[in-house]
Amino acid sequence: MKYARLRIQHTQEARHPMHAFEMEHDRIEYAELHHWNMVFDDTNSFVFRxxxxxxxxxxxxESRDATVSYSLTPVSNGVFYCCVRERVRETDEGYINAFARGSLVVVPPITFNPDGTTDLTVVGTSADVSAAVENLPTGMHATVRSVGPYRRRSRVGSPQLTDRQRAAVDAAIEHGYYNSPRDGTVEDVATTLDIAPGTAAEHLRKAEATVMRHVLSHE
Structure with a gap:
């Protein structure tokens, strides 16, 4: 059993309209897909953060013909959840079918990035992971960011990072800050997040401390 962290590049035509909207709107920072239910009536239901x-x-x-129904939660600390049922587009069906195979499981969340890419993790046999990557529909291409044996221990919950701490860690990983030897710097993280280097360093220190406490408390 393998895991693979994938980054999906989408052409403009293949990108989901809501993702394109989030990229372009200055009042939407990001969205994550946390839960989904594929039903057999040509609609899908999703829960987004x-x-x-x-x-x-x-x-x-409301402006999309594909929207069947939706509901939004009240905003809390700048975050809201959206449950939406929508009609399946042909492109969406091809995307879903690429990962609906054999042993493969998509592990939430799926993150929709401001640059138009999508990050997700899949778990399954090597053959099924490879088949999913190779059978993405036209207009999509997968980059494997990491891969290896799936050995995650059973744990209660996950470390609770703030949004800014998580963003700092994501930026640090992108720049190779945790590589050995180290490729990125705190200044790279600060530039990506448009914050002071001292603030970036503080976010990283607090995130690392939270993760380490979580790991040790669940050994």
């Missing part, structure tokens, strides 16, 4: 203003998000959902 979104950081940003729900008003333009709501307006976009």
């Amino acid at each position: 979104v950081r940003g203003d729900p008003d333009p998000f709501r307006a976009k959902l």
Whole structure:
């Protein structure tokens, strides 16, 4: 059993309209797909976690012919959740079918990045992981960011990082800050997040401390 962390590049035509909207709207920071239910009536239901203003998000959902129904939670600390049922596009069906095979399981969340890429983790046999990567529909291409044996221990919950701490860690990974030898710097993280280097360093220290406490407390 293998895991693979994938980054999916989408052409403009293959990108989901809501993802394109999130990229372009300055009042939506990012969205993550946490839960989904594929049903056999040509619709899908999803639960998204979104950081940003729900008003333009709501307006976009209402303007789409594909939206069957939706509901939004109240905003808490800048975050709201959206449960939406929508009609399946042909591109979406090809994307879903690429990962609906054999042993393969998609592990949430799926993250929709501001640059138009999508990050997700899959678990399954090597053959099924490879088949998913090779059978993405036209307009999509997968980059394998990491791969290895799936040996995750059973744990209660996960380390609770703040959004800024998680963003700092994501930026640090992207820049190779945790590589050996180290490729990136705190200054790289600060530039990506448009914050002071001291603030970036503090986010990373607190995130690392939280993760280490979580690991030790569940040994």
